[in-house]
Amino acid sequence: MELAGHPLIRELCSLELSTVDYVVAGSGPLLAHGLRRVVHDLDIVARGDAWKTVLQLGNPETPPSGCGRLVSLFDGDIEVFDRWLPGSPGPDEMIEAAEWVQGIPFSPLREVLSWKERLGREKDQEDIKLIRDYLAHPGG
Numbered sequence: 001m002e003l004a005g006h007p008l009i010r011e012l013c014s015l016e017l018s019t020v021d022y023v024v025a026g027s028g029p030l031l032a033h034g035l036r037r038v039v040h041d042l043d044i045v046a047r048g049d050a051w052k053t054v055l056q057l058g059n060p061e062t063p064p065s066g067c068g069r070l071v072s073l074f075d076g077d078i079e080v081f082d083r084w085l086p087g088s089p090g091p092d093e094m095i096e097a098a099e100w101v102q103g104i105p106f107s108p109l110r111e112v113l114s115w116k117e118r119l120g121r122e123k124d125q126e127d128i129k130l131i132r133d134y135l136a137h138p139g140g
Contacts, residue, residue, distance in 0.1 A: 002102070003031070003032060003101065003102045003104060004102065006031065007077075008028075008031075008039065008041065008042045008077055008078070009031075009042075009104065011042075011073075011074045011077055011078055012024070012042055012044070012078055012104070013104075015053065015054070015057070015073070015078070016053075017044075017046065017049075017050040017053055017054070018048070018049045018050050018053075019103070019104070019105055020095070021046060021047050021048040021049050021050035021051070021095065022044050022045065022046040022047070022050040022080075022095065022105065023044070023045050023091075023094050023095045023097075023098045023105045023106065023107055024042055024043070024044055024104060024105065024106045024107065025043045025044070025045050025081075025084055025094065025107045025112070026039075026041070026042065026043030026079075026112075027039045027040075027043075027112075027127060028042045028043060028044075028106060028107075029099075029106040029107050029108070029109055029112050030109075030112070030127055030130060030131070032099075032101040032102075032104070032106045033101070033109060033134065035127075035130045035131065035134055036127070036130070041076055041077050041078065041079055042077065042078050042079070043079050043081065044078060044079065044080045044081065045080075045081050045082075045083070045084050045091050045094050045095065045107075046080050046081070046082065046091070047082070047091040047092060047095060050080075051080070051082055054071045054073070054080045055071065057071065057073055058071040058072060058073055059071065060082075063079075063081060065085050065086060066086070067083050067084070067085060067086045068081055068082045068083030068084075069081070069082045069083075070082075084115075085115055085119070087115075087118060088115055094107060094111075097111065109131050109134065109135060110135065112127070112131060113128060113131045113132065113135070116128050116131070
């Protein structure tokens with residue numbers, strides 16, 4: 001799948017964030033690897049220039065996790081965090097560990113699996129199964 005054609009990816013790219021200062025977390029990596037066709041929003045972890053850019057576009061608030069700050073853009077399509085979930089690595093570590101897919105930095109699927117398992121939310125169970133299957137049989 002060509003990521004550039006996806007509406008959420010188009011919105012993300014329109015922000016022109018410095019690609020060395022953010023990573024797509026949440027369910028975005030499942031989209032990047034073709035495990036899901038539909039994701040409802042993109043969760044971005046940003047630092048430095050990318051975070052400064054986002055602060056000019058919206059007002060930071062406390063995210064549901066209570067961890068760090070969140071700026072919601074495009075009516076919630078793009079949610080930019082300065083920290084990820086409690087117990088996760090800091091933004092620098094997450095961004096440095098990114099996997100690049102079609103020129104966009106994404107959190108590695110193993111990391112996504114780790115935090116989705118840790119959270120144990122009902123809504124993540126399908127994703128956990130998809131990621132486990134994918135990692136067990138890379139390349140299809």
